[in-house]
Amino acid sequence: MNSVLRKLPIGIQTFEDIRRDGYLYVDKTAFVWKIANTGKPYFLSRPRRFGKSLLLSTFEAYFGGKKELFEGLAIEQMETEWKRYPVLHLDLNAKKYETPGDLIAILNQHLEKWESLYGDEKQDRSPEERLSYVINRASEQAGCGVVVLVDEYDKPLLQAFGNMALMEEYRQTLKAFYGVLKSSDRYLRFVFLTGVTKFAQVSVFSDLNQLNDISMKPQYATICGITEQELTETFAPELQELAEMNRLTPEETIQKMKRLYDGYHFCEFSKGVFNPFSVLNVFDGYKFSNYWFQTGTPTFLVELLKKSEYDLRTLIDGVEASVSSFTEYRVDADNPIPLIYQSGYLTIKDYDEEFGIYLLAFPNDEVRYGFINFLIPFYTSIVNSDQSFYIGKFIQELRTGDYDSFLTRLQAFFADFPYELNDKTERHYQVVFYLVFKLMGQFTDAEVRSARGRADAVVKTPQYIYVFEFKLNGTAEEALQQIDDKGYLIPYQADERKLIKIGVEFDAAKRNISRWLP
Structure with a gap:
């Protein structure tokens, strides 16, 4: 395989340097x-x-x-x-x-x-x-x-x-x-x-x-960033080598690039663009990673979220907003969404013409999972270095049917919570459950719901489908009963995989999971 020896303008922001020194230019x-x-x-x-x-x-x-x-x-x-x-x-x-x-x-x-x-x-x-x-x-x-x-x-x-x-x-x-x-x-x-x-x-x-x-x-809309056409035309040799290095087909490579780095929309109905910084860095080392996210930690945005007591679950699923509410940032406003949008962590994903309402959501998986991973230490006792270990173990345990180990490990996420969070117990613990299951979603078919009439969380692995119900002020038995009474298993009964329902009891005094029943 012949290595591609073309010059990528990583860190070079001067047009004259790019052109005189023969760097690639979109x-x-x-x-x-x-x-x-x-x-x-x-x-x-x-x-x-x-x-x-x-x-x-x-x-x-x-x-x-x-x-x-x-x-x-x-x-x-x-x-x-x-x-x-x-x-x-x-x-x-x-x-x-x-x-x-x-x-x-x-x-x-x-x-x-x-x-x-x-x-x-x-x-x-x-x-x-x-x-x-x-x-x-x-x-x-x-x-x-x-x-x-x-x-x-x-x-x-x-x-x-x-x-x-x-x-x-x-x-x-x-x-x-x-x-x-x-x-x-x-x-x-x-x-x-x-x-x-x-x-x-x-x-x-x-x-x-x-x-x-x-x-x-x-x-x-596409004055900054890289369109899919620009990606395939400007970086054709790099895309081919990226595919070979990662044992992917050309189609799979484009799809993975889109999933990780595409999806920024700066206008309703406009063509999406790829993050140029991440694209150049992928082609530099031929490894997929969270390049853009790692260059700037959104600490002040997370502090803003906590200060405003914004419901993270709403943010993660997508926020509806009028254009005036996210295009201008007022320093004294108790609304973190404009700054999160303008900083690139949210982008326009849909638009309701009748009511002039935009749907803002994470542009792609790099930002989605980078942001959720970054949030974990602010809401749990787990530090950054342990997150991928925990999530990987979670997935392995559920794939093998070992839900006891999964829930035991989940208890670690609730250990040593700051006492001052106790007055917001229910919201806080719901958010932590939400973050954990959303993180699992990058490796398996996991979904977590906050709407009534649906199970709190559903995880699908090759052999099992788990339906979880968590009770903060109730028992594991009551959680199981709710799964039966509300018919949470019905949508999955035609599936050939084994169904496992689990009721989980949360002890507010101990601020942790206390019991669970299958």
Whole structure:
């Protein structure tokens, strides 16, 4: 087997480097030309590591008139002038923002670079005055409008999340700084801001209400990310080698890629896209893994979930929401869904046209099981390193019919619970059961229900079908009786596998499973 020796742009976010050094590039230049030639001030929200920085770098090369970098790409047939403009590229990605001075320092760093080119007469003034002066001078010197590109405009705000005083300092600074983009409009040829979140109008965007927010516009739904067509056309040799290395057929390989990394929809009825970061990393080592999820732990989102007492079961099954409730994040709102959506852990999966209601759910298995795995230590005594061991053992025990060992092991998930959780006993334990069975679902046919009239959990293995009923304030006998009375076994009686019903009794005083009966 000949190894594929093509260069993958992992960690490379500069368009010029990708093109000059012969890295693979998924051609998005038709979007660049269309956007650059049909409007002026734009905003795009996308999750982290989704190609926003590369997109801005492509705009920088285009407005820099670097025609040679675009040979063979779609834009080559569209652009005729290749005019050069002054470009101010503000990248807020690279710094840790922990004090008010950190934001000022990075603004100074960029302003000093621009002032060395266009004039530093205002270098002792405020950041917004200096920016206004630089834009004015650059436009006068070049005899044309200036291009302003802002990468991750909200990075300081997100890093200050939870520290309201620091967040307010950053908000005031950025509001004034970005406000220049409105007051300097006559000197500007093009403006493009990217970020993860769209903070509400009362925040930094209040002076930028003229921005064209293309985050949910269907014609730009695939501007970041990789479509299935782009995957199969751009990475055909890599897909073939991935199939061979994992002993899969080409069809099975595509299906596994879709199950793990596809499924992001940024507009109702739009084509789905694959996570580009995970796709590149799969092809780098030819191993399937949770690449994107591992690069950023959603600790602050989980803390937000706990603080808001949001029912995790609703989140895991999918959340119904109106567009206004998940596209703008209000710092003071007791609603974690906008930030979870904008961070890429939820995406649009369905849309009810009549009522204007969206269904938000996990985009794919990488995010679904990565997120549930990450939640386990916050709701149980099991630490990260033990989770896969426990889940694997759970599956093995149920496959062999050893439900006693399964339930004994399940008790470990409830050991040493923090006492303060006791006042929310029922909800908390229901969530833990839910998480465990949802995690098992990646290896076997397991489903867990919260609706009345259905068993609490059903697990199907090659030889057995288990129907579980859990009783917090009742006995194992009552749980079994409910299975019979409600007819929970009826849907499975035509199945050839052995049916096993199990009533499980939960002792609220001990905060653990106490008895079970088959």
